[in-house]
Amino acid sequence: MIIDKKKLLIGAVGCLSLLNLSACSSLAIEPWVKPYERQNLADPIMSNNRHPIANMHIAHVYEARESSRGSEGTGGGGCGCN
Amino acid sequence: MRWYLSLCFLTCLLLISTASKNVEAAVLQDDRVDVLYHSYKGGGMSIDGPAILLRKKTSETLAVSAYYYVDSISSASVDVMSTASPYTEKRKEAQLGLEYLHEKTLMDFSVRQSKENDYLAKSVNVNISQDTFGDLTNLSLGLAYSDNEVKRNGDEFFAEQSRQYRIRAGISQILTRNLSMNLNFEAVTDEGYLNNPYRSVRYIDNSQPSGVGYQSEVYPSTRNSFATKISASYFLPYRAALFIHYRYFSDSWEIDASDIEISYRHPIAGVFELELKVRQYQQTQASFYSDLFPYNNAQNYLARDKELSEFDDLTLGLGFTYLVPPKYVYGDLKSEVSLQWDYIKFDYKNFRDPTAGTVVGSEPLYGFSANVIRLFYSLYF
Amino acid sequence: MTSKFKIKTLFSVTLSTVGVRTITLCSLLLSVMLFSQTANALALGQVAPDFTLKSMAGKNLNLTEQRGNIIVINFWASWCGPCRKEMPVLQKFYAKYQDLGVSVWGVNVEQENQAGRDFLADLDLKFPILFDDTNTISEKYQVEAMPTTVIIDRDGVVRYAFKGYKPGYEKKYAKAIKKLIRE
Numbered sequence: 018m019i020i021d022k023k024k025l026l027i028g029a030v031g032c033l034s035l036l037n038l039s040a041c042s043s044l045a046i047e048p049w050v051k052p053y054e055r056q057n058l059a060d061p062i063m064s065n066n067r068h069p070i071a072n073m074h075i076a077h078v079y080e081a082r083e084s085s086r087g088s089e090g091t092g093g094g095g096c097g098c099n
Numbered sequence: 100m101r102w103y104l105s106l107c108f109l110t111c112l113l114l115i116s117t118a119s120k121n122v123e124a125a126v127l128q129d130d131r132v133d134v135l136y137h138s139y140k141g142g143g144m145s146i147d148g149p150a151i152l153l154r155k156k157t158s159e160t161l162a163v164s165a166y167y168y169v170d171s172i173s174s175a176s177v178d179v180m181s182t183a184s185p186y187t188e189k190r191k192e193a194q195l196g197l198e199y200l201h202e203k204t205l206m207d208f209s210v211r212q213s214k215e216n217d218y219l220a221k222s223v224n225v226n227i228s229q230d231t232f233g234d235l236t237n238l239s240l241g242l243a244y245s246d247n248e249v250k251r252n253g254d255e256f257f258a259e260q261s262r263q264y265r266i267r268a269g270i271s272q273i274l275t276r277n278l279s280m281n282l283n284f285e286a287v288t289d290e291g292y293l294n295n296p297y298r299s300v301r302y303i304d305n306s307q308p309s310g311v312g313y314q315s316e317v318y319p320s321t322r323n324s325f326a327t328k329i330s331a332s333y334f335l336p337y338r339a340a341l342f343i344h345y346r347y348f349s350d351s352w353e354i355d356a357s358d359i360e361i362s363y364r365h366p367i368a369g370v371f372e373l374e375l376k377v378r379q380y381q382q383t384q385a386s387f388y389s390d391l392f393p394y395n396n397a398q399n400y401l402a403r404d405k406e407l408s409e410f411d412d413l414t415l416g417l418g419f420t421y422l423v424p425p426k427y428v429y430g431d432l433k434s435e436v437s438l439q440w441d442y443i444k445f446d447y448k449n450f451r452d453p454t455a456g457t458v459v460g461s462e463p464l465y466g467f468s469a470n471v472i473r474l475f476y477s478l479y480f
Numbered sequence: 481m482t483s484k485f486k487i488k489t490l491f492s493v494t495l496s497t498v499g500v501r502t503i504t505l506c507s508l509l510l511s512v513m514l515f516s517q518t519a520n521a522l523a524l525g526q527v528a529p530d531f532t533l534k535s536m537a538g539k540n541l542n543l544t545e546q547r548g549n550i551i552v553i554n555f556w557a558s559w560c561g562p563c564r565k566e567m568p569v570l571q572k573f574y575a576k577y578q579d580l581g582v583s584v585w586g587v588n589v590e591q592e593n594q595a596g597r598d599f600l601a602d603l604d605l606k607f608p609i610l611f612d613d614t615n616t617i618s619e620k621y622q623v624e625a626m627p628t629t630v631i632i633d634r635d636g637v638v639r640y641a642f643k644g645y646k647p648g649y650e651k652k653y654a655k656a657i658k659k660l661i662r663e
Contacts, residue, residue, distance in 0.1 A: 051615070051618065051619070051623065051624075052623060052624060052625055052626045053555065053557065053589035053590075053615055053618045053623050053626065054591075054615070055559075055626070056557060056559050056590055056591060056592070059559040059560070060559065
């Protein structure tokens with residue numbers, strides 16, 4: 018049946034992708050940015066989530082007035098309030 | 100299907116946690132407490148209130164978080180003014196979260212509840228993220244489920260439900276010493292009672308003195324959507340940060356939306372941070388939306404929610420943070436005071452303001468601007 | 481509508497947008513590299529790469545001149561949380577084992593080390609701090625995590641390498657030191 022095949026494929030793909038998460042830690046390619054070269058990226062000003070409480074409010078303001086939802090970066094299930 | 104999905108998810112969770120060969124680990128974020136005052140004023144609406152966020156590590160691998168937020172709403176918006184009367188309302192939201200770190204895997208579980216006198220939303224969210232490939236890549240997956248109860252003030256027999264499922268996936272990649280990029284996907288599906296129980300659509304009715312008649316909105320009972328976001332962070336050599344993101348959204352109601360945002364963070368003298376932001380959003384209308392229908396029951400589905408109309412909005416944001424010197428704080432703790440101001444201008448392309456014109460169907464297109472203020476104090480301990 | 485149908489629709493939406501074939505191909509490609517060998521690590525049991533660096537006190541310190549002493553090299557940076565936590569712990573460790581022929585060398589890996597120096601100003605460290613701002617030493621020692629602690633025995637051979645720092649690691653260092661002292 019078509020539905021069963023799709024379910025199987027979705028499941029297999031999902032499992033494979035997640036399995037790769039651990040597999041990737043043992044890839045043979047050398048990381049090109051060394052841990053001791055991470056100074057700039059580790060700088061607090063480079064954080065996307067510098068002010069988490071503010072980001073949650075920003076996401077809420079837009080979610081309540083715009084139709085698009087998803088990928089806000091603040092996670093959670095949204096409020097859905099009217 | 101649901102058991103299959105959960106089983107798969109759990110198996111992968113187990114595999115990830117046991118398969119990590121490296122001894123080194125990522126770290127949980129620092130403990131902090133944030134206290135915020137927020138205010139939104141625009142389009143006849145005035146919403147403000149407090150919020151508080153607390154994060155605390157209970158060990159090197161486990162952290163708890165708590166969030167509480169209140170909206171005090173005073174509404175005299177264009178919809179309210181044309182079909183009802185101004186109202187005040189209070190919405191309270193609370194969220195509890197648990198974070199568990201195992202080697203390079205971070206697992207997040209949280210529950211959230213939002214309550215108003217006519218709406219109760221409960222949701223649960225699970226996230227897993229993994230640092231891989233020399234910590235240059237971070238992969239994440241998340242699931243969320245929400246259950247909502249919709250009521251109507253003044254109608255004690257009205258009780259409807261809706262449910263929402265979300266699945267998200269993301270990859271974060273460090274490209275150079277100064278540049279990192281993110282790609283996020285999120286699919287959302289809703290089912291149940293999806294419209295606002297107070298809102299009505301209008302149609303041409305020459306039997307009425309005003310020329311318009313009103314009937315309740317009728318929405319489809321399902322909605323599926325998919326959003327893709329690509330973003331980048333760049334470290335400028337003189338020590339400043341540049342962020343850019345682009346998000347594309349599409350759903351089964353035929354709404355296509357995209358937004359692009361550029362923001363810039365500039366530290367000053369090591370004690371101040373200045374943030375500038377510009378965001379542009381645009382969307383097309385839902386297939387069953389119309390500002391004015393030709394007659395009663397013109398379609399199977401009817402909507403006049405301006406949120407489903409064709410419009411765009413532009414945000415200009417300014418933020419200022421002061422890094423308080425630890426000597427001024429009890430216990431020599433690190434803390435910050437921040438003030439953020441967003442100016443948002445909404446321009447509707449096919450939603451008209453019924454209170455601003457006399458000829459039905461050719462009232463001026465609606466538009467308004469809002470000022471959003473956030474003032475907060477963050478303490479790291 | 482049942483929730484079974486909803487989950488299926490959710491995945492259908494995702495799959496139709498991204499493409500089933502694309503997802504499968506990408507996953508399979510990644511899976512092929514599933515069980516490759518681990519990334520390179522500093523070889524234990526080999527002679528430690530020699531180097532000379534200037535310490536904060538102004539003296540030039542050379543590694544091979546330390547033969548006869550046990551050297552604990554700690555690679556750190558001020559922007560790394562666990563490194564900052566480890567510093568006072570290392571000081572205590574140094575104070576305890578200093579008289580037994582053990583020395584601790586803190587090697588700062590920051591390309592611009594003012595933040596590192598500011599961090600040190602608030603601490604009272606008695607062990608030498610060296611600055612590897614060109615990262616040549618970090619590369620030789622294949623530093624893969626921050627912090628990294630390498631323990632070199634009296635003959636200049638790398639015997640232990642610890643990646644990262646969690647409270648309690650100093651006990652591991654102590655155990656290693658005691659073993660090396662008895663040799």
